[in-house]
Amino acid sequence: MSGHVAVLGAGSWGTAFAKILADAGREVAIWARRPPVAEAIRLRGRNPEYLPDLRLPHRVTATGDAVEAISGAEVVVLAVPSQTLRGNLAEWASHLEPDATLVSLMKGIELGTTKRMSEVIVETAKVAADRVVVVSGPNLAPEIAAGQPAATVVACTDIGRATLVQRAVTTPYFRPYTNDDVIGCELGGAVKNVIALAYGIATAMGFGDNTRAMLITRGLAETARLGVALGADPLTFAGLAGMGDLVGTCSSPLSRNRTFGEHLGRGETLEQAQVATRQTAEGVKSCLAIRDLARAHRVEMPITEQVERVCHEGVDPRLAVRALMSRTTKPE
């Protein structure tokens, strides 16, 4: 790999991912939407708003001009919120290099279309699906920024391309595994955010580890049910992008989705929780899209249904718990 890597989006994960790429030996150009963020990264190697303790390697630079970042990049990493990706990429698509690899870091499903992020990329950038690589796993950005050991999955239908990206992000603290199950990896990442909301709600309601283990296990069951209906490999859900990410996110106080759920579980409204949490909690919007996707495929996702009701229909979490616990009993 010779050209530089562009990272479009300078939030928590885009910034931490730029560090990984640089530590793996790549030259990296980050695009930041807000000029002061681009300036802080370029001049001081810092992104104080998102990862204040991180000193970025010298191989990382930043710009407020996405076209400047994209030009000449053979790998373009997309790290913006799931619901803005389509609009962002529409502006950037004509500037992509002809064979650039597009890497998706996003963990969400698009509202309205119920599309996965790789599908949005294929449609918007008009590229073949085998040029899109998905990176997903238990990767809380602040821990990775601190250089703590972590693993991830690099998924692409073209294993050769997945292997190229795998090499580009292998460092002593970051261990990527390849996989060709793009659907499973993307669903694992998107649905775990919804289950982490439920976990946060339950935690704030004072429930202990039986309840929380139930949510993780049954949450994984409904994720796998949807995944299989969409053509995913069920084994993916036992891996890093499935169980790994679900357990990592639910158990971590660093998770924005879990934290958002805790606000709801304390009885706050959606608006109050939004004011209290600044960064992207993808599950809040994706729960609607995932619920719609599940209904369209006649898949039961009871936890997702209840999270959607608490988030968007103002349902009291206590009623949501009652609804879940009074469902008809059945074989596991």
Ligand SMILES: NC(=O)C1=CN([C@@H]2O[C@H](COP(=O)(O)OP(=O)(O)OC[C@H]3O[C@@H](n4cnc5c(N)ncnc54)[C@H](O)[C@@H]3O)[C@@H](O)[C@H]2O)C=CC1
């Ligand atoms: N933070 C983490 O630990 C991880 C996050 N992810 C995923 O990565 C994706 C990006 O998340 P984060 O970087 O964590 O989010 P963030 O909230 O930290 O940052 C989002 C970035 O997108 C920018 N942004 C906001 N609105 C925008 C718009 N309309 N157009 C363009 N850019 C806009 C923000 O300025 C910011 O730079 C999400 O899908 C998230 O689920 C995946 C793994 C780990």
Ligand SMILES: O=C(CO)COP(=O)(O)O
């Ligand atoms: O995806 C993540 C860890 O793998 C980050 O989770 P949150 O978006 O909930 O912080």
